[in-house]
Amino acid sequence: MAQERFDLILQGGRVCDPSQGRDEVADLAVRGGKVARIEAGLAEKAEAQQVIDVSGKLVVPGLVDLHTHCYWGGVPLGVNADKIGPASGVTSWVDTGSAGAGNFEGFYYHVIQRSKVHIYPLLHISHIGLLAITGLSVRSGELFNFGYLNFHELLRVGEKFRHCLYGIKVRASLNATGPNSLDALTFARNAADALELPLMIHVGPPPPFIEDVLELLKPGDIVTHCYTPYHGGVVDHRFRIKDVAREARERGVLFDIGHGGGSFSFRVAEAALEQGFPPDTISSDLHSACIEAVVDLPTTMEKFLALGMDLSEVIAQATHRPAEAIGIDAGTLRSGAPADIAVFRFEHRDTPLYDSAGLERRSSRHLALETTFLRGEVVTPVQDDRSEAAQESAFPLSRTREAR
Numbered sequence: 001m002a003q004e005r006f007d008l009i010l011q012g013g014r015v016c017d018p019s020q021g022r023d024e025v026a027d028l029a030v031r032g033g034k035v036a037r038i039e040a041g042l043a044e045k046a047e048a049q050q051v052i053d054v055s056g057k058l059v060v061p062g063l064v065d066l067h068t069h070c071y072w073g074g075v076p077l078g079v080n081a082d083k084i085g086p087a088s089g090v091t092s093w094v095d096t097g098s099a100g101a102g103n104f105e106g107f108y109y110h111v112i113q114r115s116k117v118h119i120y121p122l123l124h125i126s127h128i129g130l131l132a133i134t135g136l137s138v139r140s141g142e143l144f145n146f147g148y149l150n151f152h153e154l155l156r157v158g159e160k161f162r163h164c165l166y167g168i169k170v171r172a173s174l175n176a177t178g179p180n181s182l183d184a185l186t187f188a189r190n191a192a193d194a195l196e197l198p199l200m201i202h203v204g205p206p207p208p209f210i211e212d213v214l215e216l217l218k219p220g221d222i223v224t225h226c227y228t229p230y231h232g233g234v235v236d237h238r239f240r241i242k243d244v245a246r247e248a249r250e251r252g253v254l255f256d257i258g259h260g261g262g263s264f265s266f267r268v269a270e271a272a273l274e275q276g277f278p279p280d281t282i283s284s285d286l287h288s289a290c291i292e293a294v295v296d297l298p299t300t301m302e303k304f305l306a307l308g309m310d311l312s313e314v315i316a317q318a319t320h321r322p323a324e325a326i327g328i329d330a331g332t333l334r335s336g337a338p339a340d341i342a343v344f345r346f347e348h349r350d351t352p353l354y355d356s357a358g359l360e361r362r363s364s365r366h367l368a369l370e371t372t373f374l375r376g377e378v379v380t381p382v383q384d385d386r387s388e389a390a391q392e393s394a395f396p397l398s399r400t401r402e403a404r
């Protein structure tokens, strides 16, 4: 019998794919840019154009980051996903409202269509998206001026780009909406309903409080920055999970991390995990003003390993769970899925990790990227001389990159 032929076999790695409940040493075969088969000992009995020995390495689906900002060159917060993605194993980037109706077209044609990694945008309800936020003017929120809310334009652009839109975004916090937060929430709810898209709401410094936000959310909607250090998040002043948060989870509202510059607290995370309220998804909220502190999604995942979460659960929350949250075919190694794959190695060394307040926890396992594959091909970071970090940071943070 003729030997079966594949384009590529990753041989002998620990294949961890929570979407299939897999965590085993096996060979992973790729054909035609798709995952063909996962089977122990496959490389010995099949033919492949290329066999890569990944023994001792961790083979996972290409990571899916549910909260990023990658409209580089279009809004000051944007980072280049083609530079950071291949260097961190993140093959699917959900851009959470960098663009609004007024600047979405440029995002689509200049960035999304040209990117090697996959970008899945949410549309911001503010006409200007996140253009207002720069290192110098972080206090001028995108909805301080209510003139930036135009329902007609939002629907026009939303309908035009419906084929590539995955949700509606609003930042519901004092620094984004000023005193307009409740009106902004109502507007966002109506926009998401009209376009039949999930709604992602950022919580932060109140108002609004999370009670006002959760009341509006439907099954499948997402709260991001769920472990925010600000009063207004999922825990009360005694660090107890609020009943409204548990009720919202029961009816299908999703809770996302969205680490970012000011939105992740180890103390809140520890309290929530202890009380049985883990996140649904782990995301970085990577942007130019926080990249030096947050670094990337694997670094954010490491924080949950350091807090005692299982590896397979951490991987689930950065692969198939976020993919399912916005309905994309990613974050899985089941046969027939796009062969977007990340190969990591564990480095066992004592590493300091920081939350948004600079609080430190230690990790003994560092997830170091080995190789990123997009549709079965090795992908490397774009090289240019542009800095992804903002010239002047909006957030006075401890810089983990230097410490690592």
Ligand SMILES: [Zn+2]
Pocket: 067, 068, 069, 096, 258, 260, 285
């Ligand atoms: Zn964000």
